[in-house]
Amino acid sequence: RAELMELFRERMYGREPSAPKDISFEVTKVVPDAFGGLSTMKEVRIMLDPSGEHYLVMLMFVPNGAGKPVPAFLGINFKGNHTTTDLEEVSLPDEVQLRNYGPGYQVPERGLNARRWPYEYILEHGYAVCTFCVHDPEPDLKGHYDYGIRKVYDGGSPRPDSWGSVSAWAWSLCRALDYLCKDPSVDARRVAVIGHSRLGKTALWAGAMDRRFAMVVANDSGCSGAALSRRVYGENLGIINTSFPYWFCSNYKEYNDAEASLPFDQHELIAMIAPRPVYVASASEDLWADPYGEYLSLVYATPVYRLFGYDGFSDTSMPAAGDSKVIGRMGHHIREGQHDCILYDRERFI
Numbered sequence: 001r002a003e004l005m006e007l008f009r010e011r012m013y014g015r016e017p018s019a020p021k022d023i024s025f026e027v028t029k030v031v032p033d034a035f036g037g038l039s040t041m042k043e044v045r046i047m048l049d050p051s052g053e054h055y056l057v058m059l060m061f062v063p064n065g066a067g068k069p070v071p072a073f074l075g076i077n078f079k080g081n082h083t084t085t086d087l088e089e090v091s092l093p094d095e096v097q098l099r100n101y102g103p104g105y106q107v108p109e110r111g112l113n114a115r116r117w118p119y120e121y122i123l124e125h126g127y128a129v130c131t132f133c134v135h136d137p138e139p140d141l142k143g144h145y146d147y148g149i150r151k152v153y154d155g156g157s158p159r160p161d162s163w164g165s166v167s168a169w170a171w172s173l174c175r176a177l178d179y180l181c182k183d184p185s186v187d188a189r190r191v192a193v194i195g196h197s198r199l200g201k202t203a204l205w206a207g208a209m210d211r212r213f214a215m216v217v218a219n220d221s222g223c224s225g226a227a228l229s230r231r232v233y234g235e236n237l238g239i240i241n242t243s244f245p246y247w248f249c250s251n252y253k254e255y256n257d258a259e260a261s262l263p264f265d266q267h268e269l270i271a272m273i274a275p276r277p278v279y280v281a282s283a284s285e286d287l288w289a290d291p292y293g294e295y296l297s298l299v300y301a302t303p304v305y306r307l308f309g310y311d312g313f314s315d316t317s318m319p320a321a322g323d324s325k326v327i328g329r330m331g332h333h334i335r336e337g338q339h340d341c342i343l344y345d346r347e348r349f350i
Helices: 002-013 095-101 119-124 149-154 165-180 198-209 237-243 250-255 266-271 291-307 343-349
Strands: 025-033 039-047 055-063 070-077 128-133 186-196 215-219 278-283 324-327 330-335
Touching: 002 165, 002 198, 002 250, 002 266, 039 165, 055 070, 055 119, 055 165, 070 165, 070 198, 119 128, 119 343, 128 165, 149 165, 165 186, 165 198, 186 198, 198 215, 198 266, 237 250, 266 291, 278 291, 278 343, 291 330, 330 343
Parallel strands: 070 128, 070 186, 186 215, 215 278, 278 330
Antiparallel strands: 025 039, 039 055, 055 128, 324 330
């Protein structure tokens, strides 16, 4: 495991810093009766560096009436906390957050992506939900290195193995988990890290980096996520490293159009999560993300789960659309439809 983690850090994700020793948290808002009393809403400012200039704002919904700490889903959203729900109590991004969103950025409308965050359904099943915007720690934009936390910890001079944005986002999920370990309403031993698309890639790396995460969920994570790179199907390394050159470390670009020379593949990333539960989800029309390659990573990670005494996936044939299955500590489904994260997916993750 140590050897593979070193390869992933050196050749793909880059080397993330250790956790800040003096990280601080501030609960900035509490709404005890969100969703008609179903939940307590919190907003938590999590400082990411000692200067206090870089922070994320985590939105939390915790079910009321549990009487004990509850398990939680933790994931990143794409466009701001306020876009995940219509609730007026959720704050709009502040000036520091807007700086990271890019010049001329127009704040999206409230509730824009609410269908991807079915809070009430999740809360009714006994889970807390926690999220923050992808841009808070590190902008998801070309040419915005100066605004995020990578520059702070790189000293302004990135190396070939310096962490990319995916690693910075994953590291920030770990900092959010640091807070959840201190919040008595959440059972920090049962926090599932979850992500869709590029944030599915992020969730997988966060789960590999930090074994405190109890479960890892990757939805439509595709190339450099759950999908096998050596299949060279759909999006490939040349495309992803050209379109999003800041996602991974510079060394990763050496494998553009040279996937056969990779010293690892993504099934080994899933193996780094063992023996904890892992769930890989795909969509039948999302061929760009290579659903079959995503599934095969579970198949080829199964021998490692078996080392820990858990069964997994052994059938190498492509599952049919609508297929949903949990074997041992591995879960998988292929949903009918396109690249998205909808209630159907959340139901199965629960």
